[in-house]
Amino acid sequence: xxxxxxxxxxxxxxxxxxxxxxxxxxxxxxxxxxxxxxxxxxxxxxxxxxxxxxxxxxxxxxxxxxxxxxxxxxxxxxxxxxxxxxxxxxxxxxxxxxxxxxxxxxxxxxxxxxxxxxxxxxxxx
Numbered sequence: 001x002x003x004x005x006x007x008x009x010x011x012x013x014x015x016x017x018x019x020x021x022x023x024x025x026x027x028x029x030x031x032x033x034x035x036x037x038x039x040x041x042x043x044x045x046x047x048x049x050x051x052x053x054x055x056x057x058x059x060x061x062x063x064x065x066x067x068x069x070x071x072x073x074x075x076x077x078x079x080x081x082x083x084x085x086x087x088x089x090x091x092x093x094x095x096x097x098x099x100x101x102x103x104x105x106x107x108x109x110x111x112x113x114x115x116x117x118x119x120x121x122x123x124x125x
Contacts, residue, residue, distance in 0.1 A: 014034065
């Protein structure tokens with residue numbers, strides 16, 4: 001049985017959130033999807049760390065590494081949920097602030113609000 005290390009720093013948590021959203025991705029995909037939050041960060045190194053922690057699997061084909069999250073352990077769900085709640089604090093205020101950005105599409109707003117409307121848990125895969 002693989003041991004899973006659920007102690008995640010902020011950048012590792014962000015990468016896991018992105019991977020659960022995308023399903024699987026390369027390091028470049030993750031950097032692009034982060035919208036600048038992972039600029040100047042060695043994403044490949046963090047992905048290797050997450051793999052060693054037992055949170056990712058990697059498939060290497062023709063020099064390309066594609067990462068996929070393993071089933072989300074309960075402690076990771078809690079860690080992700082705590083970080084999201086600590087960041088958001090107020091869902092209505094956060095949604096209002098997102099609306100002020102101007103470059104957020106209706107599809108993105110729907111994607112953000114769908115889990116709230118459905119009561120979905122974070123980290124569903």
